[in-house]
Amino acid sequence: MLPMTTDVPRIQTVDILIEGSTITNIGENLPEEGVDVIIDAVGKVVLPGFINCHNHGAMSLFRGYSLDLRLMEWLSQKIWPAEERLDADAVYWGTMLAAAEMIKSGTTTFADMYFFMDEVAQAVKDSGMRAALCQGLLFIDDQGERRLQSAQKLFENWQGKADGRITTMVGPHAPHTCPPDKLKEVMDMARCFDCPIHIHLAETVEEVEHIFHHYGKSPVKYLYDLGMFEDHHCLLAHAVNVSRDDMYLLRGFRGGISHNPVSNQKLGCGVAPVVELRKMGITVALGTDGAGSASTLDMFEEIKATAWMQKNRAADPTAIKAYDVLRMATIEGAKALGLEQEVGTIEVGKRADLILVDVEKPHLYPRTDICALLAYSANGADVDTVIIHGQVVMEQRRLRCMDEKEVLRKAQRAACRVILGQQSEFPI
Numbered sequence: 050m051l052p053m054t055t056d057v058p059r060i061q062t063v064d065i066l067i068e069g070s071t072i073t074n075i076g077e078n079l080p081e082e083g084v085d086v087i088i089d090a091v092g093k094v095v096l097p098g099f100i101n102c103h104n105h106g107a108m109s110l111f112r113g114y115s116l117d118l119r120l121m122e123w124l125s126q127k128i129w130p131a132e133e134r135l136d137a138d139a140v141y142w143g144t145m146l147a148a149a150e151m152i153k154s155g156t157t158t159f160a161d162m163y164f165f166m167d168e169v170a171q172a173v174k175d176s177g178m179r180a181a182l183c184q185g186l187l188f189i190d191d192q193g194e195r196r197l198q199s200a201q202k203l204f205e206n207w208q209g210k211a212d213g214r215i216t217t218m219v220g221p222h223a224p225h226t227c228p229p230d231k232l233k234e235v236m237d238m239a240r241c242f243d244c245p246i247h248i249h250l251a252e253t254v255e256e257v258e259h260i261f262h263h264y265g266k267s268p269v270k271y272l273y274d275l276g277m278f279e280d281h282h283c284l285l286a287h288a289v290n291v292s293r294d295d296m297y298l299l300r301g302f303r304g305g306i307s308h309n310p311v312s313n314q315k316l317g318c319g320v321a322p323v324v325e326l327r328k329m330g331i332t333v334a335l336g337t338d339g340a341g342s343a344s345t346l347d348m349f350e351e352i353k354a355t356a357w358m359q360k361n362r363a364a365d366p367t368a369i370k371a372y373d374v375l376r377m378a379t380i381e382g383a384k385a386l387g388l389e390q391e392v393g394t395i396e397v398g399k400r401a402d403l404i405l406v407d408v409e410k411p412h413l414y415p416r417t418d419i420c421a422l423l424a425y426s427a428n429g430a431d432v433d434t435v436i437i438h439g440q441v442v443m444e445q446r447r448l449r450c451m452d453e454k455e456v457l458r459k460a461q462r463a464a465c466r467v468i469l470g471q472q473s474e475f476p477i
């Protein structure tokens with residue numbers, strides 16, 4: 050196993066004992082008496098499950114729809130009109146589709162910002178995943194109050210539910226969709242619920258220009274001046290277009306940044322200064338963003354993209370290392386969500402959220418440096434078995450908590466309804 054507990058990689062050949070949802074013992078040749086299920090991990094590497102810190106799960110229904118546009122046009126002309134046609138059933142099956150893909154590529158926890166959150170939470174419960182959920186709060190029309198009520202309902206109905214697998218956050222969408230008075234209200238709500246805040250930040254140059262035009266400052270300074278970084282735990286998605294001054298303002302804030310490099314590249318947003326942010330002691334985790342922009346929810350792609358982009362940005366292949374990016378996908382993700390006491394490493398007392406990666410594959414030989422193989426050569430399809438909260442949710446690539454064929458069929462039907470506005474099938 051690669052427990053991710055240390056600053057430098059440490060591979061151990063051990064047994065892991067799980068009782069209920071918890072890892073209760075780790076050691077060589079643990080006794081087998083009284084153990085109900087034994088999983089043989091020979092030929093596999095056991096890792097903490099990946100933590101996808103920024104997603105809009107149900108947007109998997111928009112995979113392949115509306116590509117090659119700038120973010121603002123993509124959102125306002127294509128995605129938001131399509132989201133108007135979403136309904137509870139579509140969001141449930143879209144989130145189940147996302148969960149199926151995430152489990153099959155080694156993700157055990159995800160952060161989600163969307164709407165119809167009852168259905169999102171139900172899908173989390175049914176799929177067996179762990180998630181930190183928030184209602185997206187936009188104040189661009191007359192629906193702001195309704196969204197705030199939904200955020201309240203999400204907290205009341207789902208905080209700590211699904212055997213503790215669900216936590217909730219408060220989700221102001223972005224600086225350009227939330228005016229200052231509303232952000233203040235949302236921050237009060239987060240304080241009252243004692244919940245983290247999840248927000249998009251400094252994703253595009255257009256956003257920086259827009260906020261500068263309206264408030265005469267950068268998006269980071271805008272949130273800083275409102276007091277967002279004083280005491281709140283914040284999960285900041287993107288932080289691509291941040292200046293040196295912005296980084297100084299962020300230094301020491303509670304929480305972390307979700308770096309989403311595939312989405313950033315695809316939307317031409319730029320390259321986040323990950324190396325600099327990490328040097329300042331800021332937690333930088335990884336996420337995919339919705340499959341509508343990222344195209345897949347495979348964290349192995351984000352791991353690779355982070356490494357390639359940062360090495361290239363610094364013109365220095367030593368700028369970030371294989372183990373650094375694996376940490377970003379695991380323990381740094383747990384810290385960004387405030388779940389580091391629960392998940393992110395393989396340790397006695399933590400929840401059993403584990404993945405078994407099958408390394409008996411041509412692209413993972415010769416067996417030289419396991420970390421480099423996992424970070425740079427492996428992909429989602431190499432994940433063989435997934436355990437979340439002590440429950441085996443995938444075994445030998447078969448999902449155990451859902452009927453995969455049914456999920457594909459229902460998601461296809463929902464996507465047709467939402468995108469084509471009718472029940473008909475897409476032309477192949």
Ligand SMILES: N[C@@H](CCSC[C@H]1O[C@@H](n2cnc3c(=O)[nH]cnc32)[C@H](O)[C@@H]1O)C(=O)O
Pocket residue numbers: 105120124128129132162163164184185186187192196222223249252312338339342
């Ligand atoms: N449309 C919903 C709110 C959904 S919240 C999450 C929002 O984030 C949007 N979104 C997805 N990806 C991105 C991104 O990269 N940047 C900013 N917003 C995004 C997404 O389309 C969705 O509208 C309502 O009216 O209540």
Ligand SMILES: [Zn+2]
Pocket residue numbers: 103104105249286338339
């Ligand atoms: Zn997003």
